[in-house]
Amino acid sequence: xxxxxxxxxPLARVLGRGAAKSGTEHFWRxxxxxxANIPLTIAAIIIIITLLGxxxxxxxxxxxxxxxxxxxxxxxISTTTHMRIGMQVIIEDYxxxxxxxxxxxxxxxxxxxxxGLAAVFGILKLSFGL
Amino acid sequence: MRAxxxxxxxxxxEADIRKLPMADTRSLxxxxxxxxxxxxxxxxxxxxxxxxxIAHRITGxxxxxxxxxxxxxxxxxxxxxxxxxxxxxxxxxxxxxxxFGYTWSVIHHMLGGIRHxxxxxxxxxGPSEREWLAAANLIGSIAITVVLWIFVLLMxxxxx
Numbered sequence: 001x002x003x004x005x006x007x008x009x010p011l012a013r014v015l016g017r018g019a020a021k022s023g024t025e026h027f028w029r030x031x032x033x034x035x036a037n038i039p040l041t042i043a044a045i046i047i048i049i050t051l052l053g054x055x056x057x058x059x060x061x062x063x064x065x066x067x068x069x070x071x072x073x074x075x076x077i078s079t080t081t082h083m084r085i086g087m088q089v090i091i092e093d094y095x096x097x098x099x100x101x102x103x104x105x106x107x108x109x110x111x112x113x114x115x116g117l118a119a120v121f122g123i124l125k126l127s128f129g130l
Numbered sequence: 131m132r133a134x135x136x137x138x139x140x141x142x143x144e145a146d147i148r149k150l151p152m153a154d155t156r157s158l159x160x161x162x163x164x165x166x167x168x169x170x171x172x173x174x175x176x177x178x179x180x181x182x183x184i185a186h187r188i189t190g191x192x193x194x195x196x197x198x199x200x201x202x203x204x205x206x207x208x209x210x211x212x213x214x215x216x217x218x219x220x221x222x223x224x225x226x227x228x229x230f231g232y233t234w235s236v237i238h239h240m241l242g243g244i245r246h247x248x249x250x251x252x253x254x255x256g257p258s259e260r261e262w263l264a265a266a267n268l269i270g271s272i273a274i275t276v277v278l279w280i281f282v283l284l285m286x287x288x289x290x
Contacts, residue, residue, distance in 0.1 A: 031247070034243045034247060041236060049282055052282055053286040059213065060207050060208060063204070076200075079197065083190075083193070083197065086190045086194070087191070087194055115201050116197075119200060119201040119205075121205070122204030125208050126204075
């Protein structure tokens with residue numbers, strides 16, 4: 001009965017601010033995407049190597065084919081998610097000025113979404129032949 | 131006379147309240163008393179595990195911007211002119227140097243990531259194991275990168 005509620009101070013109880021319950025979200029997502037990135041990166045390297053030296057029409061056709069396009073899309077989504085969290089950790093480690101930190105954290109999100117979407121757009125354009 | 135006493139009391143009250151910690155408007159940094167700092171990078175003798183930890187972060191940072199090259203390649207593949215521009219860059223000596231560095235960076239970060247995933251299971255943290263893993267990470271990334279590039283250059287040389 002004398003559970004952990006007695007540990008909390010009266011002020012803590014009034015404010016009602018416990019843990020946000022999402023402390024491990026980034027930790028877990030970084031490992032989830034890390035695991036996904038291993039086979040996807042190996043696949044992407046093999047795809048890129050087999051396409052090197054071919055002409056543009058052949059590259060466009062192979063990259064746009066369903067299986068290759070899906071692998072590349074998964075690779076882009078998984079790596080850009082991983083990139084965003086990783087760069088956030090770097091920014092939080094080294095940038096201590098509050099406004100500079102917030103600016104860089106926003107820029108990080110903008111960059112990863114923009115570069116990820118550009119790559120996704122490139123693949124979809126090849127697949128759908130627009 | 132009473133008004134004067136009230137003013138004095140008010141002035142004393144205002145002087146007192148300014149002494150409270152919460153009335154200090156300086157930043158946390160400025161308010162913090164001088165304390166000894168914990169030792170940082172310049173204090174320690176460079177060790178392989180430490181260098182590989184730093185390399186993992188630097189390669190991750192590099193791969194972040196390397197994604198621009200991949201996005202460029204994927205968008206360029208849609209048009210002959212665009213692809214010719216990308217191939218011109220990739221074939222130039224600076225382009226090849228950047229792509230070689232990018233290849234090593236991706237592979238080093240991937241092997242470093244595998245090392246971290248092994249550590250996440252609680253294995254490979256012993257004194258000899260972690261040294262061995264750090265060496266394998268570096269040697270493995272260089273070896274794989276060199277083998278891949280020799281293979282690609284031979285393959286492309288044969289097709290031309």
